[in-house]
Amino acid sequence: MKIAFVGKGGSGKTTLSSLFIRHLTANEAPVVAVDADINQHLGAALGLSDEEAAALPALGAHLPLIKDYLRGSNPRISSADAMIKTTPPGEGSRLLRVNEDNPVYDACARTVRLDDGEVRLMATGPFTESDLGVACYHSKVGAVELCLNHLVDGPDEYVVVDMTAGSDSFASGMFTRFDVTFLVAEPTRKGVSVYRQYKEYARDFGVSLKVVGNKVQGEDDLDFLRQEVGDDLLVTLGQSNWVRAMEKGRPPRFELLEADNRCALQTLQDAAEDSYENRDWERYTRQMVHFHLRNAESWGNAKTGVDLASQVDPAFILSEASAVPQPG
Numbered sequence: 001m002k003i004a005f006v007g008k009g010g011s012g013k014t015t016l017s018s019l020f021i022r023h024l025t026a027n028e029a030p031v032v033a034v035d036a037d038i039n040q041h042l043g044a045a046l047g048l049s050d051e052e053a054a055a056l057p058a059l060g061a062h063l064p065l066i067k068d069y070l071r072g073s074n075p076r077i078s079s080a081d082a083m084i085k086t087t088p089p090g091e092g093s094r095l096l097r098v099n100e101d102n103p104v105y106d107a108c109a110r111t112v113r114l115d116d117g118e119v120r121l122m123a124t125g126p127f128t129e130s131d132l133g134v135a136c137y138h139s140k141v142g143a144v145e146l147c148l149n150h151l152v153d154g155p156d157e158y159v160v161v162d163m164t165a166g167s168d169s170f171a172s173g174m175f176t177r178f179d180v181t182f183l184v185a186e187p188t189r190k191g192v193s194v195y196r197q198y199k200e201y202a203r204d205f206g207v208s209l210k211v212v213g214n215k216v217q218g219e220d221d222l223d224f225l226r227q228e229v230g231d232d233l234l235v236t237l238g239q240s241n242w243v244r245a246m247e248k249g250r251p252p253r254f255e256l257l258e259a260d261n262r263c264a265l266q267t268l269q270d271a272a273e274d275s276y277e278n279r280d281w282e283r284y285t286r287q288m289v290h291f292h293l294r295n296a297e298s299w300g301n302a303k304t305g306v307d308l309a310s311q312v313d314p315a316f317i318l319s320e321a322s323a324v325p326q327p328g
């Protein structure tokens with residue numbers, strides 16, 4: 001299952017991603033966590049010290065390795081240089097699994113120990129001012145997109161991405177890579193406006209979008225969200241003292257998280273499981289190809305000097321059946 005947390009800065013994406021990851025781990029589910037937020041805080045929210053978080057490898061810095069590995073022996077991809085962030089897998093490509101060792105995880109993932117188990121954490125690396133222009137930002141988030149497009153996930157395995165709801169994820173198609181997208185919204189007009197914008201983009205692509213109300217206090221907040229968001233409102237969380245303690249660097253054991261917040265996390269897991277039941281690998285692959293062709297035409301062909309449409313393997317459908325174990 002692939003799950004994204006999106007929303008306005010400060011709404012609680014990172015906090016809820018980290019709580020959800022802890023919850024999944026407590027339920028013994030294997031998790032790959034990905035920090036693709038502009039402010040890279042997921043490591044800290046999972047309990048890493050500042051030094052540990054700073055030492056996380058940056059996905060963007062390992063793009064050549066990632067491309068070379070994923071390309072495998074795919075004859076349609078002539079070189080790593082001809083691979084853009086939307087290049088889809090095909091026959092000969094190497095695929096990633098949640099629960100395996102591979103060179104991409106070796107280079108880019110670190111194991112984070114939690115109270116109830118451990119997760120793999122990958123991070124895009126910090127964004128700088130210049131990243132928010134065009135090219136570099138693409139390469140950072142592009143590494144995540146390549147991994148998602150080559151990742152075969154089963155029903156009891158989780159990939160959780162803490163993500164910025166920016167225009168880049170819309171242009172590239174990354175926003176369509178998830179079984180469910182949790183839009184974290186505070187009960188404010190700004191929080192809700194991000195939801196409206198996301199909904200607009202998502203509409204034509206069958207994206208399952210659920211709003212998670214955060215920092216909700218009392219009936220008035222709840223009424224506001226219900227009114228603005230309607231049936232898309234999945235669940236709400238209140239102010240959490242557990243989170244407050246974590247922010248002070250003193251997280252209590254996870255089992256001490258408030259019971260109502262724990263229930264809310266289970267609601268998220270149930271929603272994710274329901275969405276995965278609708279996973280249509282054929283459509284998933286088709287959407288990848290759709291965005292690849294779009295990116296090829298708008299900038300990729302010009303940038304690489306290659307006709308990137310020829311990278312599409314018309315017979316290939318990403319699925320568990322397509323993921324044969326790779327030697328080394």
Ligand SMILES: Nc1ncnc2c1ncn2[C@@H]1O[C@H](COP(=O)(O)OP(=O)(O)O)[C@@H](O)[C@H]1O
Nearest residue numbers: 008009010011012013014015238239240243247
């Ligand atoms: N449910 C909550 N209870 C208490 N504090 C919260 C809660 N959700 C978020 N916060 C606090 O709000 C701030 C912003 O949250 P964060 O997860 O970093 O937002 P984002 O990733 O969306 O920018 C943090 O200081 C976080 O601790």
Ligand SMILES: [Mg+2]
Nearest residue numbers: 014037039041
């Ligand atoms: Mg954040």
